[in-house]
Amino acid sequence: MSVHQSNIKRVTTHQLQEMKNRGEKISMLTAYDFSMARILDQAGIDVLLVGDSASNVMAGNxxxxxxxxxxMIYHAQGVVRAISRAFVVVDLPFGSYQGNSTQALKSAIRIMKESGAHSVKLEGGSEIQESIVRILSAGVPVMGHLGLTPQSIYKFGTYTVRAREEAEADKLISDAKLLEETGCYAIVLEKIPSKLAKRVAETVNIPIIGIGAGPHVDGQVLVTHDMLGITQEFQPRFLRQYTDMSQIMTEAVQGYIKDVKAKDFPSDKESY
Known part of the structure; x- marks a missing residue:
């Protein structure tokens, strides 16, 4: 059932905080284009992430x-044009913010000005604090991202679960506190033990949104193409596939091909 246009109240950072305060879970999915974003928005999703996962699912990297x-700006522009209600977050891509807070600010401002999005997301903790401070000083809301940070994949060397060791877990908790104190309005926790994610969600006051971080956080995010079964080759433990769009689309395309080859499409009714 779609959200009625007359009832629309835009989701804001303030509302996300209120949702955490009253124990209502936050729903978040990725979007990279106008048509998909419109469907997700009308279905009632709270947050749309224009993720740098577009590199994988849209471009095949x-x-x-x-x-x-x-x-990233191109993808974000299409998403923002589609939405009436959802809060839109855009990933700052690799190389656009690390180690240079001036560049980070310029990148964030470009995203906000050129796409009309509502917020940016950055991966990392204390090492990027200066960049977060600079971006926040311009009035741009920042979502943090801790745990498995895919932009650091070559440092980790693997996509395995993070923060199993005590030292890494302690750093993750201190980074979460630091991000809250610095002014982030929410944090994504990716692929960490459920118990640790629960500790983080209880320790900080801002919303914690998990992906592969168990049920004890304030919201969940998945990559839409994975959740819909459009991408078949990526099926991690944390993914729940809600339909098999790959199969549905394949059957539709094969039906079209069959009708064209059989001269059954277009019919007289479908011709002018």
């Missing part, structure tokens, strides 16, 4: 590293 700031 092995990692998120190749996608550029210009490409």
């Amino acid at each position: 092995e990692t998120t590293l190749p996608i550029t700031l210009d490409q």
Whole structure:
């Protein structure tokens, strides 16, 4: 059932905080284009993430590293044009913010000005604090991202669960506190033990949104193409596939091909 246009109240950072305060879970999915974003928005999703995962699912790259700031802005523009209600977050891509807070600010401002999105997301903790401070100083809301940070895949060397060791777990908790104190309005936790995610969600006051972080956080995010079964080759433990769009689309395309080959399409009714 779609959200009626007359009842629309835009989701804001303030509302996300209120949702955490009253124990209502936050729903979040990725979107990279107008048509998909419109469906997700009308279905009632709270947050749309224009993820650098577009590098994988839209462009076929092995990692998120190749996608550029210009490409992220292009994806974000289509998503923003589609929505009436959802809160839109855009990933700052690899190389657009690390180690240079001036560049980070310029990147964030470009995303906000050129796409009309509502917020940016950055991967990392204390090492990027300066960049977060600069972006926040311009009035741009920042979502954090801790745990498995895919832009650092070559440092980790694997997509395995993070923060199993005590030292990494302690750093993750201190980074979460730091991100809250710095002014982030929410944090994504990716692929960490459920118990640790629960500790983080209880320790900080801002919303914690998990992907592969168990049920004890304030919301969940998945990649839409994975959740819909459009991408078949990526099926991690944390993914629940809600339909098999790959099969549905294949059957539709094969039906079209069959009708064209059999001269059954278009019919007289479908001709002018």
